Amino acid sequence: MTVVQSPLPEEIEVHRDRAWCREPDLRIEEPLAAERFIDLVGFCSALTDSRRPGPSLYIAICGRRDAHTPRNFQKDQESSLAWTIKDEVIRRGRVYYGKLRGSRSIFITRRLVPHFNALSGLTRKQEQSSLSQPAQDILKVLRKEWEMSTRDLRGASGVNDRSAFTKAIDELQRVFKVIPGEIVYEPKFTYIWTLTESRFRDELATSVSREEALKEIARAYLAGAGMTLRGELARVTGLSNPDAGIGNWALVDEGFATRAAPGVYRLKELG
DNA sequence: AAGAATTCACGAGTGAGGCA
């Protein structure tokens, strides 16, 4: 995946340094700061480094632009800190954490959960026709039990094959039905799965139009990015290119952004 | 329509640490 780093103007990189906490002074060192960061940027990936575009908690914890995960990342101080903070933020449940399209986990501020849900969530009615059988089986168990460890959930749902289970859990996360609620290390390392509804009932009940959702997601991204290159928003959010385009165009119409070239948008206030 | 780029699925490797 040769990422041809289209050169961004230095002033845009500086804007991103500030907005995405890529400076030593802005470095994130504890869970509360991480939550503030997520609320500020709207959404960000968890442990990805500078090789992937977009804001990242790991990069913010490193506090530098070119953060790169080392090979033995669990022996690395910054990486372990990122790991710990990530787990604590998930446990606290103030912000959303889950997998979107492309099976990448991201954090989402509570404010934007209705928007992401509007784009990829499923209504209760759609569940039967859209979800795979294993996913439906798992969901049924969780609706009764509320929360469960991986092992117990596998047993109770009858989805015992590990890869089938993982697939089904990913599927449920993508449609905003299930989230990891806690990561437990003792006595055994396991995830506790819970219903998205248990933590984000109000957000899931808030309806947002598709257009509005695309616009606000694009706005959150552009505000931090300062400028987006062709395909960038789609790559970061998992939206399709046309959808990302709709969001960006809405920002141009509103005067929030200007279009510099096909697929390239700039924050208006940055000129 | 051809060629390029991206995505997807899959598996291996990475760490820890208690337990069989």
Added chain:
DNA sequence: TGCCTCACTCGTGAATTCTT
């Protein structure tokens, strides 16, 4: 010694989508 368990990267090859 291998098992369990996660998120991530990287490699591969195939499929899909985008660009020109």
